[in-house]
Each structure stands twice: as C-alpha cells, then as structure tokens.
Amino acid sequence: xxxxxxxxxxxxxxxxxxxxxxxxxxxxxxxxxxxxxxxxxxxxxxxxxxxxxxxxxxxxxxxxxxxxxxxxxxxxxxxxxxxxxxxxxxxxxxxxxxxxxxxxxxxxxxxxxxxxxxxxxxxxxxxxxxxxxxxxxxxxxxxxxxxxxxxxxxxxxxxxxxxxxxxxxxxxxxxxxxxxxxxxxxxxxxxxxxxxxxxxxxxxxxxxxxxxxxxxxxxxxxxxxxxxxxxx
Amino acid sequence: xxxxxxxxxxxxxxxxxxxxxxxxxxxxxxxxxxxxxxxxxxxxxxxxxxxxxxxxxxxxxxxxxxxxxxxxxxxxxxx
Numbered sequence: 226x227x228x229x230x231x232x233x234x235x236x237x238x239x240x241x242x243x244x245x246x247x248x249x250x251x252x253x254x255x256x257x258x259x260x261x262x263x264x265x266x267x268x269x270x271x272x273x274x275x276x277x278x279x280x281x282x283x284x285x286x287x288x289x290x291x292x293x294x295x296x297x298x299x300x301x302x303x304x305x306x307x308x309x310x311x312x313x314x315x316x317x318x319x320x321x322x323x324x325x326x327x328x329x330x331x332x333x334x335x336x337x338x339x340x341x342x343x344x345x346x347x348x349x350x351x352x353x354x355x356x357x358x359x360x361x362x363x364x365x366x367x368x369x370x371x372x373x374x375x376x377x378x379x380x381x382x383x384x385x386x387x388x389x390x391x392x393x394x395x396x397x398x399x400x401x402x403x404x405x406x407x408x409x410x411x412x413x414x415x416x417x418x419x420x421x422x423x424x425x426x427x428x429x430x431x432x433x434x435x436x437x438x439x440x441x442x443x444x445x446x447x448x449x450x451x452x453x454x455x456x457x
Numbered sequence: 458x459x460x461x462x463x464x465x466x467x468x469x470x471x472x473x474x475x476x477x478x479x480x481x482x483x484x485x486x487x488x489x490x491x492x493x494x495x496x497x498x499x500x501x502x503x504x505x506x507x508x509x510x511x512x513x514x515x516x517x518x519x520x521x522x523x524x525x526x527x528x529x530x531x532x533x534x535x536x
Binding site: 274276343351352353355356359360362363366367441444445446447449 | 506507509510511515516518519522523526527
C-alpha cells in the first residue's frame with residue numbers, strides 16, 4: 226500500500242516536472258542575457274575569463290550564498306563529530322612506507338603552488354577561488370594520508386577562514402558605500418589580460434580561495450583526527 | 458572526438474552501475490571516483506574547463522578521500 230502511494234506521488238511529481246520543463250525550448254538561441262555577457266563582459270568587468278566575470282561580478286551575491294552554504298556544512302560536520310569524540314586516547318599510528326612518505330612530501334608544495342596559481346589567475350584563465358581552494362585542500366588530504374601525525378594548526382585554519390569571509394563582506398560593503406551596489410567594482414579595471422586588472426575580482430577570488438581551502442582542509446582534519454577513537 | 462566521448466560515456470555508465478553493485482564498499486568508492494574523473498574529462502571536451510577543474514578537484518579527489526575515511530571507520534562489506 227505504501228509503495229503504491231509513493232509510486233503514485235512520484236508519478237505526479239514527474240508529470241508536473243515534465244509539463245513545466247517541456248514548454249522551454251532546449252538549446253535554442255534567444256537567451257539575450259548570455260549574449261550580453263559574451264559581447265560586453267570583458268569590456269565591463271576587465272576579466273578575460275567570462276565565467277569568472279559572471280560568478281564574481283554579475284552574480285557575486287550568489288557566490289556569497291554558495292560560500293555560506295559551504296560554511297554551514299563545515300559547521301554542521303564539526304558539531305556532529307564534536308558530539309561523539311573526546312576520549313583523548315592516542316592510538317598507535319602506523320607510519321607510511323618511505324616511498325609514500327617521500328612522494329607526499331615532494332608533491333605537497335607542488336600541488337599547493339598549482340592551487341595558488343589557479344586562485345590568483347582566476348580572472349585570466351579557467352579556474353578561480355573554488356577550484357583553487359579545492360586543489361589546496363587536496364594537497365592537505367595527501368599530507369594527512371601520507372605523513373600521519375602532522376596536523377594543521379586549528380587556530381590558523383579557522384583564522385584564515387574567517388579572514389576570507391571577512392574580506393569578501395568588506396569588499397562588498399565598500400562597493401555598497403562607494404558605488405551604491407553590493408560588490409560594486411570600485412577599483413580601476415586596468416588592462417584586460419594582465420595579472421593586476423579587473424578591479425576587485427582577483428581580491429574577491431583570493432578571499433573565496435582562502436575560505437574554501439581552509440574550510441575543506443578543516444573538514445578533512447576533523448574527519449581524520451577526531452574519528453580515530455571511534456574506529457576501534 | 459565524438460567516438461572518444463561515446464566511449465567515455467559508456468565507461469562512465471559502466472562504472473556507475475558497478476559502484477551501485479559492488480559489495481565491497483572500498484571498490485564502490487573507487488568506481489564512483491572513476492565516474493567523477495570521466496565526468497571531468499567530458500566537461501573539458503565540452504569546453505567547460507572551469508567546471509572540469511572543480512569536478513576533478515572535488516569529485517575525484519576530496520570526495521573520494523572523505524568516502525575512503527568513512528568506509529575505513531565503519532564497515533567495509535555490505536551484507
């Protein structure tokens with residue numbers, strides 16, 4: 226009986242979705258907003274990467290929301306794991322083999338450098354704060370797996386995370402005070418294609434990169450270190 | 458190009474089905490990692506390098522790492 230009801234409900238939802246979506250022409254030109262971004266994007270924002278121009282400049286407020294979602298997720302994880310831990314035992318950690326250890330220590334700075342490059346060049350080449358931050362966090366994941374016993378200083382990661390969020394909000398509010406819009410691009414645009422150009426876009430992506438990187442690294446730190454006692 | 462994309466899509470579907478069927482959860486995690494990796498390559502072929510980067514870094518690296526930790530801390534085999 227319950228299965229029958231759920232199948233009927235599912236059918237109703239699917240029909241509603243199909244009815245509403247089938248009216249929209251798929252893949253046909255005519256979305257005038259996209260044309261505007263492609264034609265005028267570089268001129269208006271100074272960023273040669275149109276995706277970045279849309280994410281940070283035209284739709285910057287949405288990005289703030291996305292960053293907040295990630296922050297909430299990290300906070301929820303910390304709360305859930307914080308409930309079950311606290312036995313303060315130090316389990317014996319098996320050291321990784323010499324090859325893995327050396328390889329991780331060799332790769333760590335390289336991956337960190339790539340992540341930083343992706344963050345800093347977000348307005349010129351594909352990539353940006355989210356992607357670069359994730360790459361930086363994956364470097365820390367590698368370090369946790371290969372060189373057990375090393376940890377991120379928790380205060381440092383939390384501080385960087387707060388700094389990133391604060392920088393984002395401050396830039397937005399400064400734009401509000403100067404130009405009348407949240408995240409108004411108040412710095413000179415400069416010459417498109419050079420590293421220091423596009424006004425506040427690189428600064429915002431730096432803030433996002435700091436926030437995403439330290440947050441994801443903090444999640445990994447929580448999962449690996451604070452669940453050690455649960456396993457055995 | 459279309460042939461390569463077709464082969465990749467088939468591989469992706471195969472590993473997605475494998476991820477659902479494996480009883481050993483560690484194998485299932487690796488299979489879902491392959492899905493993300495192929496999705497990243499397909500995004501690149503479809504000229505969306507930004508999304509490809511995010512998919513490769515988050516889907517293939519971080520999510521796999523977190524799943525491996527979770528499986529290691531809980532049960533490895535599904536009944």
